[in-house]
Amino acid sequence: MGSLQLKSIRKAFGTHEVLKGIDLDVTDGEFVIFVGPSGCGKSTLLRVIAGLEDATQGSIRIDGQEVATVPPAKRGIAMVFQSYALYPHLTVKDNMGLGLKQAGAPAQEIETRVSKASKMLSLDPYLARRPAELSGGQRQRVAIGRAIVREPKLFLFDEPLSNLDAALRVQTRLEIARLHRELKATMIYVTHDQVEAMTLADKIVVLSAGAIEQVGSPMELYNHPANVFVAGFIGSPQMNFIDAGKLGESGAKTVGIRPEHIALSRESGDWKGKVVHVEHLGADTIVYMETEATGLLTVRLFGEHQYATDDVVFATPDRNSMHRFDANDRAIR
Amino acid sequence: MGSLQLKSIRKAFGTHEVLKGIDLDVTDGEFVIFVGPSGCGKSTLLRVIAGLEDATQGSIRIDGQEVATVPPAKRGIAMVFQSYALYPHLTVKDNMGLGLKQAGAPAQEIETRVSKASKMLSLDPYLARRPAELSGGQRQRVAIGRAIVREPKLFLFDEPLSNLDAALRVQTRLEIARLHRELKATMIYVTHDQVEAMTLADKIVVLSAGAIEQVGSPMELYNHPANVFVAGFIGSPQMNFIDAGKLGESGAKTVGIRPEHIALSRESGDWKGKVVHVEHLGADTIVYMETEATGLLTVRLFGEHQYATDDVVFATPDRNSMHRFDANDRAIR
Amino acid sequence: MAKATQSPIRSGFVHLALIAYTLIALFPVFLTIINSFKAKNAIFREPMAVPTPSTFSLVGYETVLKQGDFLLYFQNSFVVTVVSIFFVLLFGAMAAFALSEYRFRGNTAMGLYLAIGIMIPIRLGTVAILQGMVAANLVNTLTALILVYTAQGLPLAIFILSEFMRTVSDDLKNAGRIDGLSEYAIFFRLVLPLVRPAMATVAVFTMIPIWNDLWFPLILAPGESTKTVTLGSQMFIGQFVTNWNAVLAALSLAIFPVLVLYVIFSRQLIRGITAGAVK
């Protein structure tokens, strides 16, 4: 239980086509993350899967069964909304239990499941409170809890952590990972946070303007981006893109090298250049330099380094980690 | 012009004291960043400086002049709100120009200043739009633009980038840095983002529960945190704290070591332990391990590393980067 | 493709129910209008039938338009209604702003004081009002009506508007303050435009009793030159109470202006324009 097949899903609002034929297979128990720039259609796709929005075209199968005409309630899904969407008038407990109650589950059963979920999410002390009396992180957990108790085949998360601050974010992320391990349910997750995507996903789906750019495991995308878009989108700071011509490479139009795959030295190296700006992050140092061969180059160094603006430095890329792209921006393998 | 002195600022809402005596000197042209956990009073302090909230007690001097009874409009400040607070019924152009128009600046002058700011922020194509027709990042820039055109002595930013996605965030951060360089104005900036704080600030002010914990340059705070609170707050992942007793250190109660200052090896090292969880971020690998000597230990490695759960590994801290804290949680220098 | 979000059966039922109620709501109006175009015997014999060539008659409208200066009455009603609404909205919004924006001593008391007017019908003050108007030499002027309606509309307007004004983002107003806007500029340039939907609601709620009022026009401005359309048609009904053609025609004529006013305001009704103000 919990597999999902999307076949040429299209969705238009009026004449504006938001999803342009999405094909995707998600196997049971997988953790799939959608990433992509703002407005590319991630939420819309999630909502189509949930049945909150009708696709203009295409087929959606959950566990092999066509669900296009099945209302959201009957699809065996649970959705966690970006804005939590808790029922403001119900206590935490009732928020979590309402769905079960509606389905006519016996009170005993509801009690057990809610208390199990609340234990898992450390919500026990708050069961009697209403959403307004909870902090952001707690609300987030209630929203997740509400999804869990229904033990759905399929979880849908829409940027569930976007409103949390750094510390809470890390903590909740770990909880979701644990959840996935324990429940073994299929999860589909939208985020724009690189770290979340890299750490949580079995499979990342990169979307752009309503179409899928690449599907793969996090490290696959990091190491073997299919095209310039994916290469640029995955990784922060962004990959450096250099005109292949300038480097004398033939058979490629663009060469990409990630900031962390460039070594810096004051003495010698492949590309000579001048430091433009340095950012000290403590754990890392980001050096922005201008070289004749490459133009502006971002270099990420581990730990602290005392480079200063206008220093003359030499950069040496790790040739094995270079990416080559053709005239159509596709990766050359 | 643009200096700021705060002297024992106190602010209470009813009986609840939110600011408990803040003393701070900001010199002209400095970039000061306030960080601290949610609810510690950052926004309140900013609002007191702006004059939107009356301090219960204390003195505020801008350019040496007491401003406690001066209304916000006359303090020569500009503020960028966390929520943008754009005027929804006005176009981008009018949003930026309203303040000047109100001050009776000639139309010609307004035109020039707005177009200069819009050029600086690449807003030219959107001048005729209303906020509802802009993307999040664009709105953010309009909010900044509105502050710029007034050419104030003092900028106040309240978590201006908190809701932007990764790419936009980096881009806007760079714009603010450039702005600071070009305008040479004093800037006070609230954020909970580590990278922003480290890269932008001349001086970081760490607040906790309405009081200042430490003031210093980013690297000062990173390298020489004054106490456990600051040490834990600055840096992500968080510093590891180890009971000094366990390590056999005397003269200290707690020892701190940052994840990036621990080396890992499969063969040998100071502390032997087992890998609990590994996060592959592409550029970095975070290893969570359990050792007998230290308990749970977070280690951050540069680049990709093929550790797996349950691997036996040895961790070796960089002794020079260790931090020692006394029984009062103060750093021992 | 079939819809998952909307079952056609369910929305069919909903339309059915709404159409049913719409019929209930419109039926009497419809009845009035079709019969106003019929000859007297037809009105009586077949009240439900639409006018046919044999029953069609404009005699009602002819009677109405011959009698009294209805065009002038309409104009008076329009002036009174529109000017009163203007003042109610302006003064009401200003007071609501003061009450909702500032914390000052007596705020709650002032709020309660201004709400008393919702509880007592102003009609009770008729004699004193009339005496005041006589003293001010305002009898038989539209000004008298406008003053009374303004006072009458204020309490509810303040009540509703201050609820809405509380929802205007503080950050927005503070942004204005920092931008150097005075409190007046904040009110006129920021808050007023943002509560336009609420203003429209208040305008509609204010408009109905003003347009339809019979009492104060009768007392304060019964003169021919200041007569309002409601007073005009009421007299008409008194005069031609058995002449159903004329009465129905007068009633039909009186429905339209108020409907037009409503349509004008209802564009603003319900939906706000605060989108994009804050994230």
Added chain:
Amino acid sequence: MSATDHSDPDLPTIKRPFRWHIVVFLAPAVIVYSAIMILPLIETLRLSLFNTVEGQSVFVGLGNFSTLFGDDRWAASFWNALKNNLIFFAIHMVVQNPIGVALAAMLSIPKLRFVSFYRTAIFLPTLLSFVIVGFIWKLILSPLWGVAPWMMDLVGLKALFSPWLGKPGSALIAVSLISVWQYVGIPMMLIYAALLNIPDEVIEAAECDGITGWSQFWKIKLPLILPAIGIISILTFVGNFNAFDLIYTVQGALAGPDGSTDILGTLLYRTFFGFQLQLGDRSMGATIATVMFLIILAGVSFYLFIIQRRMRRYQF
């Protein structure tokens, strides 16, 4: 540093200058309202403490009140009017507001077509003047003109028709229902606005949770619009206890038959302004007005201090 060591003596707490703009904002409304509404009303209510004795107006203290409640005749008409008024109010509460809520609930269904047409159509009666409403409904319900009997005949219920407006048992209900017909637009409009205010996500979350249709309305929407329903109830209460015009136009100032539709408003009008041969009695009128005011004030206070305090408002 601890939270207890307050005050630095050399740094005085900050005082702000007088905020004249508050006065400016309040002044026009307060002046117009006080001069044209409150003063005349006070002048009127003051009359309740006076009465005309031998042509002279003299202070009688609570004498008028003891007449109102002590004199059989006065008390009978007063209690009759109050009873009718309560029924009038109850009918509005159980018919008008539920219908208004139901209509609003249907109108707020997302993606429904023709919504603004329905909304305008249903609001139209609210826009009509009493003159029109009274006249039309008298005609429709008139046994003579035959519209109502004809329509009931269509559904085979002609036998059930009776001259409702003319029978003491049914007149009040009939007039109340006409008033409901006229005013249903107001609760509909306010509830509709409140329903639109509920974030789509909450509704969508309910859809995903399997809470759909009626149970969604009962369990999710209704609790969230309770504050709006509260406001409507109080506006209905105030409106009903001040009502006058409709009954006056439909049933006349005597609110027949046999006083069965007499409510406080009509009683007040007759007493205060007089009717036909009955001369207006300002003092007793003012007395009734004062009692009405107190009743309404009690209701409003009950709402403000008991109901509204317990009612939760939710921020979305």
Added chain:
Amino acid sequence: EDVTLTIESWRNDDLSIWQEKLIPAFEAKNPGIKVVFSPTAPTEYNAALNAKLDAGSAGDLITCRPFDASLELYNKKHLADLTSLAGMENFSPVAKSAWTTDDGSATFCVPMASVIHGFIYNKDAFDKLGIAVPTTEDEFFAALDKIKADGTYVPMAMGTKDLWEAATMGYQNIGPTYWKGEEGRAALIKGEQKLTDAGWVEPYRVLAKWKDYLGDGFEAQTYPDSQNLFTLGRAAIYPAGSWEIGLFNSQADFKMGAFPPPVKAAGDTCYISDHNDIGVGLNAKSAHAEEAKKLLSWIASPEFADIYANSLPGFFSLNSTAVKMADPLAQEFVSWREKCKPTIRSTYQILSRGTPNLENETWVESANVINGTDTPEVAGEKLQKGLDSWYKPAK
């Protein structure tokens, strides 16, 4: 500079007659005076007028309701004393009685018109059914029975919805026959008779019998409904006031006749209600009292009486000079003055000065009796009890 005089009135039906006939006639003779006739709907007239008088914004001339309502205005000094007005001599004391103080010392309104009650019938219907005009109660009910049995016509057009119709067209119409007109009325005022006495309850008993002859749903039938029912030819008999004549003439397309209230037994004296209904007074605060008096004197003149009575058949002039009326129906009504004893409505003088108001109570009870809500006896008791609560006749 012309002086403009405003006349306050509840007679909005008369608007066109004033505008088209009366005012031009007056203005032609009195250059420099303009007259505006400014009527208010009858239901609001008293309230609106009182408010305006109190505030001092009322018109120069005030149309006077008969008896107490106007007396009160005079007592409050809102109406000027017109005892010595030129033209007042044209009216008999009886005509002036409705607008004269109790002691007879002052008259404050110029009597304008009276109305007479009776029954108007559809002549065509009577002819078709072969019914003769009834003169006694028995004949009357026999006629009604016959009409009812035939089924073509509703026997009698009257409704109780508007209350006053039941009281005025019913009780006050047939009542004088039973309480013997002025005799009973005076006795009631003196306290010698009570409303529970036979003479006062008997008319209710008769009214109660009317119920069976009224149209379907008469409980919700309004006054205009009744008028329409009759003028459209659907009813045979209409209990009327003479003021209907004008309207009926213009609306009915059948022949009409009239008969006075039937007597109990053939040969009994017949009584009619010939009620002083309209007068005109002078606002004591009028700024143009002189001009207003000119107008009042003209209203008191035979010329006015002639125009008025002929323009408004059914409103009979109170002027001593006989007016020749062209309308046959009006002539029929006025001819009863010769053979029957006239009286005014029983509740109008003195008895409606207090609370509860006898007139209003009579409306309610008359409707109740016809509707069957109250028995005639209960109605009488209720009315007497209400009257007793404030009225202490000087014995």
